[in-house]
Amino acid sequence: MSTDVTERESETETEPEAAADAASRPGSSTQQRQESDKRERSAMRERAERELAESDRTVELEVYRYDPDVEGKADPRFDTFPVPFTKGMTVLDALIYARDHFDSSLTFRHSCRQAICGSDALFINGHQRLGCKTQMADLEWPVRVEPLPHAEVRKDLVVDMEHFYDQMEAVEPYFRTDDLPSGDLAEQRQSRQNREKIKMSTRCIWCGACTSSCNIAAGDEEYLGPAAINKAYRFAMDEREGEAMRDHRLNVVEKEHGVWRCQTQFSCTEVCPKDIPLTEHIQELKREAVKRNLKFW
Amino acid sequence: MAEYYSSFEPQGTRWFLQRVTAAFLVVVLAFHFLLLHFVNHAAEITFAGTTARMSQVGYFATMVLFLVTATFHGVNGVYNALVNQGLEGTPETAVKWLLVVASVLLVVQGVRVAVAMTTLV
Amino acid sequence: MRQSYDRGPVEDFGRWREFTAGMWAWVFHKFTGWVLVGYLFTHVAVLSTATVDGATYTATLQGLEELLVVRFLEVGLLAVAVFHIINGVRLLFVDLGVGLEAQDQAFYAALVLTGAITVGSIPTFLGGI
Missing domain, CATH: 1.10.1060.10 (Alpha-helical ferredoxin)
Structure with a gap:
């Protein structure tokens, strides 16, 4: 499972920043916060593993990963995340699950989650669809999520609009x-x-x-x-x-x-x-x- | 294509003419195939038969119009296809004039052939 | 909107399998269009033998018709022309804004009709060889 790789990566991403932060403000709570973040992350992972074990159906989410600024991610690749399927789950729900439980560096736009804001148009299983409006149950599994074609990719699923x-x-x-x-108040x-x-x-x-x-x-x-x-x-x-x-x-x-x-x-x-x-x-x-x-x- | 002096804007004109010629060609191309493959079999075509058909003024006029509309429709279609693929600037101008010259040559040669097939002149 | 680097599967092989009816109709229409315009130039070139004299014209045409390859190419040309005509009618309706909700069925109908007409005319095209 490639989530191990990304997990390691997301940590190396944050460490230099955090270290610089800590150096500029000695004795600050940064270190503690970092510790608690780490604990929270591993707690999320444990929770995910528990949920995966308990769930009847698991859907594999193949997500396009790219980040020109991070070594090892500058070449586009696909990461696979297992997500416990729940009734009514949308592609956006699954992406949020993967981000919250496995890799906090997974980047995508979303806002209203009800097909009004227009933030999460994605290339899902070869079609342009809204992540929040597409039911996982309606798709062929594994579900492959890519950024919109014919646009410059900034990072992961985010394209330049x-x-x-x-x-x-x-x-x-x-x-x-x-x-x-004619009238002042006329409609x-x-x-x-x-x-x-x-x-x-x-x-x-x-x-x-x-x-x-x-x-x-x-x-x-x-x-x-x-x-x-x-x-x-x-x-x-x-x-x-x-x-x-x-x-x-x-x-x-x-x-x-x-x-x-x-x-x-x-x-x-x-x-x-x-x-x-x-x-x-x-x-x-x-x-x-x-x-x-x-x-x- | 920067000039918009004319009220009849060139882009729209070509789009419209492409449709008008299409409507004409649908009928005439079908007729052409029927006549020269089903009514008269292609293998049995002789110069005498061709001359007999082409010497009727109506048929002759239809065929010349067929040539002109088909050339426009085809060449304009090719040009559109290239522009849609992002052809622009100097190459576009060059291709445009190349296509115009090719069309003119085709029509001129086609008319010469058509005249040679008749006893009208 | 163009890519400055290789997007991999998003931009190339993964795409064409996802094309819908309207996209296929466009692809076929463009392809048949290129064939027909190419044929138009060839056709006039062959018929130009009429400007030499009648005997050359008759000999050239009948000589070509004796070749089995030419007969098969003619069947192909018929298929191409019939599709372009039927799909062209479909496109004229689309341009007039008529029956847009049935445009995909119209494309499938065009394919079936093209196939039927082509198969049906094979005896005529291959006759007497």
Whole structure:
């Protein structure tokens, strides 16, 4: 089992820091804290071993490990963690278990644990999925967890999302209108039909699963990608923004690396954890752009 | 492709034309296969038979249009495939003009062949 | 978004087995497209014998048709063209936003239909050799 290796590693990682700390503040509680941390860790391990022995089913979690700053982890590899299976366990639950019981250096993003924050999009058994929304019971075992493809890996399961966020910002993802209501306290009402039209597109949680799955976004770095185009759709189709804004938004998405790059592979639509019909939205924007251009003829 | 002076933006135009030619080609390619493999067997084709078909103005026009649309659809598809794989800058421009020249040559030669097959001229 | 170092299994061999219907449809459509555009140039080149004289044209075409390889290649060409046509129709519907929820079934239907038409036309293509 490779957990022994990582256990040793995580300790060597913390020791120099702790030693420096102790040197700068002699007689501090650092040493004690370190001692208690160590005790706690071995207690967690013992607990894990007990739980593993007691549990009916154990699932093996194969996790991608990489850290350019740590010797021995600079070459990507997979670590296997045994996790006692419990009913309703998600991939995120299993990862948290592995981190808390076996290797505290195992790194991944998570926050709300209920598919809202969009932090834990991972490549699970070959598909982009949200860790917190994917049941272990629904997967083939052993479960293999990797960072999102087509993004730079920072450490373990954490990828650099900057490029994705840049693309999202490029479509100006905020409500803007020239069409202000007359009265001071008047609301900007949206018709029920219009709300229904954009409903699905508003569900995006910026997790990046779609863009990671997209073959074109992988090859063409300038391509806006499904998430950003869906965001543009959300505002371009919002009638409250008015004609001039809609025109502006269509101009943004119909640039060379905009909607035309989409090859309708449906990969994004397949992986979207919020079930947004991304391909449908991109196609509608293409048609709107063509229709708008044809009008001038 | 930096110019957006025209209201008819080139990217959208090519996308749209690719679809229009597709709709035309679906019908004509199927017709072409049926006529030259099932109605007339490919092995029995003679110059006389070809001339008889090509000398009908409607058929001749369809075949020339077939050539032009197929060339556009095919070459544009190749160009798109390369751009999607990240082709950009000078190589992109070079490939673009290479493809344009190849298309023009193909269409010119195709029309020459088509004319040689007729008794119209 | 591109990788500056080798990600190993995430980026290469592990991927294609996970492709879904839409992705396979795209792969096949691109492949058949390349074959067809290649054939278009070859086709015009062969037919160019008509600019020499009628006898050369007839001799060239019939000479080619006598070769068994050519007959098999023609069956292959038919398969490629039929798939490109049927999947092309599927893509036109996708572009019009019609039946997107059935796009995967449409791809499977395209495969089955291509297979059926190809197998069904083998006698015609290999006849008289």
